[in-house]
Amino acid sequence: MLSVIVEFLLGTYRADPDGLAGTGHQTQGEWPPSVSRLFAAFVAADGTRDRCRVTDGSELFWLEQLPPPVIHADMRVAHQPLNPRYVVRHEKTIAKKTHKEYPARAGALTRPGVRMALQTSRIAYRWDVELPSEPTLEALRLRAARISYFGASDSPVRLRIVTASTAPGLPENAFVPDETGDVVISVPQRGDLQVLDSMYDQWRERGASLSRQQFPALRHEVSYRNPDKKARNREGTVVAWLRLDKSIPGRKLGALTACFKESVLSQFQRLYGEPPCILHGHGFTGTGYEIARYLALPDVGFPHSKGRIHGLALWLPRDSDSSIQSRSGNAAAAIRRLCAKGFEARVFPWDRDVKGPYAANPQRWCRTSRSWVTAVPAIHERRRPLDLAELARWCKHAGLPEPIAFRSARTSLVPGALDLAPMEVNRPGRVGLPYSHVELFFAEDVQGPVVIGSGRQRGFGLCVPTD
DSSP, rough: EEEEEEETTSSEEEESSSSOOGOOOOOOOSSSSOOHHHHHHHHHHHHHHGGGGOOHHHHHHHHHHHHHOOOOSSSEEEEEEEEOOEEOOOOOOSSSSSTTEEEEEEEEEEEEOOEEEEEOOOOEEEOSSSOHHHHHHHHHHHHTOOOOOOOSSBEEEEEEEEEEEEOTOOOOOOEETTOOOEEEEEEEOOHHHHHHHHHHHHHHHHGGGGOOOGOGGGOEEEEETTOOOOSSSSSSSEEEEEEEEEEEEEGGGGHHHHHHHHHHHHHHHHHOOOOHHHHOOOOOOOOOOOOOOOEEOOSSSSOOOOOEEEEEEEEEEESSSSHHHHHHHHHHHTTEEEEEETTTEEEEEEEESSOOOOGGGGHHHSSSEEEEEESSSSEEESOOOOOOOHHHHHHHTTTOOOOOOEEESOOOOSSSSOOHHHHHHHHHTTOOOOOOEEEEEEEEEEEEBBSSSSSGGTTTBBBEEEO
């Protein structure tokens, strides 16, 4: 067994995971640090080819062909977006807008990105492979000793190579490679060393005009299973939780989720290019598909609940690609403001360290319960009376087990649940369908979020636990 233990000397870490720091819209940092970043640090520690000083570089070829490792990392990380600031340009220039304290020098805007405060300052990358020869192992140790920082220069680290089966002081939680996982981490593959050499040669020739984004062959994304994923059920996962700076009336739910969807698509287009079909729903053929759900989170279920909306969530089905889940979450987190006729609100990523309304807290919607009641009326899938067989059909389409009992009403069943008019439920130009409030009872615990009915992609049919 081979392990690389990384200790963050200041207890903080700052790195740009996907090139968004320069845009000023980055709200989440890279955690855990990618395996590709670790490999790049080993390469930079002593160079390659004729630039090697203490090694011959052959150990890098052994390192790049290793399978994806298990990553031991504590998930208790506080993400702190840093404010943009102006710094002095190095070159002297005659400019109108010069820096206040440095005459004849211009100021340049820099966006540092996101700094993360770590609960546990150590992480480990562990490979269950046969150890290399002693010269190769010693060369890796020499390179590890020369690595001084991770990500940015204000994230100093100390690395060491461990060959024992265990190492004290490491987090118990581990990110494990899993095809069905919900975290995407970039890992090195055979041939990356050659690409890095080519990139370095072109940088020496072209200078700062060269960027890492021009070498997509360096990014190999592998799905990992998140040990601390709370917002996941058997059929999908929530990729973004957002809160609003001020509540919005529940009657604006349809317009709000439509605006939320447009904003996610716009941010995805700006950051990554053409949005996938799973986000907008166009391009599918046949029936039985499941697409993204844009959920508005109202305050319901308590004696003084008024049904006002305090947060938003973006849900994607389990079969969606891990890279799409990650990018969709980033696109939703990049939204700063939602505005349409009748409402306007600023948007922030939900943070467990920021005190806010319980309606925007993921714990409100992701608990397990055997009984669930609609906070937002569910739109019927067919024009027929509701019975247990019809509700079982709804639950099957939503990825839920069959209910054992139910009750329904035209009006709300819990305090604060939205009582909407037909024009607030049905979309203009579409054939209207009946809608109802429903309470479902299951024989087993069901984990939220639970959303039922034909309008679940627009946030209708969202349920709260009633136990």
